[in-house]
Amino acid sequence: MKITTITAILTTISLSTMTAAPASSTNPVGDKSVQMVSSDANGSSKDSGFHFQVDLSYVNGMDDLNNKIMQNNPSYSIKTTVPVGLSLRPSFGLGHGLEIGVDVGPAVLGVGDASFYIVPVGADVRYIFLPKKYVSPYVRLGVEYAIAGGDFIQSSSVGFVGAGGIEFGNSKHFSWGLEAGYNSSSVKVNAANGRSAKDCQPYEFTASLFVRF
Numbered sequence: 001m002k003i004t005t006i007t008a009i010l011t012t013i014s015l016s017t018m019t020a021a022p023a024s025s026t027n028p029v030g031d032k033s034v035q036m037v038s039s040d041a042n043g044s045s046k047d048s049g050f051h052f053q054v055d056l057s058y059v060n061g062m063d064d065l066n067n068k069i070m071q072n073n074p075s076y077s078i079k080t081t082v083p084v085g086l087s088l089r090p091s092f093g094l095g096h097g098l099e100i101g102v103d104v105g106p107a108v109l110g111v112g113d114a115s116f117y118i119v120p121v122g123a124d125v126r127y128i129f130l131p132k133k134y135v136s137p138y139v140r141l142g143v144e145y146a147i148a149g150g151d152f153i154q155s156s157s158v159g160f161v162g163a164g165g166i167e168f169g170n171s172k173h174f175s176w177g178l179e180a181g182y183n184s185s186s187v188k189v190n191a192a193n194g195r196s197a198k199d200c201q202p203y204e205f206t207a208s209l210f211v212r213f
Helices: 062-072
Strands: 002-008 025-029 032-036 048-059 077-082 084-095 098-104 107-112 116-128 135-150 153-170 174-183 186-189 198-200 205-212
Touching: 062 077, 062 186, 062 198, 098 135, 116 153, 135 186, 153 205
Parallel strands: 002 077, 002 084
Antiparallel strands: 002 107, 025 032, 048 084, 048 205, 084 098, 098 116, 107 116, 116 135, 135 153, 153 174, 153 186, 174 205, 186 198
């Protein structure tokens, strides 16, 4: 019997609402006036307001998941694997480089003679080192839990998430970036014929390309 596994990754699109720049002030000097404009009017901060980000991610744990399913259930074989998908991550910037957010994905779907699903959800805190610069490195830390069920999947557990990346551009209008991350959340794969259930980390390491609007 054959199964196709598809990774439908939901990641982060950032929609940021920026604070208006301070209004210009005019100081009269005789018949002339001098305009004083805050330097913040020429820049923008990536750490304030609402954001929404979408990631296209590669997940390295799909091979491990497939192998453990077939080892524990030898009458089944994995026909096709697509280890790339989308993730969604809405967030809110608190200022001073801090941002809090939630995320959904990537979701793993197994279809065919048997079916199962794994949908990770989580929350994290992001720190942006240079929020007013065009190039902004950042780190994020959080927790994640995989909502899982169907054939082969017995249970799931909460895990730690750590990631780092670089964002390019002004997130008030559009920006993009790259991220690499680690995720310790796991699922337990059912076993047949007296075999022992096995733990697996489908999202152990990820590499992502993302856009923020």
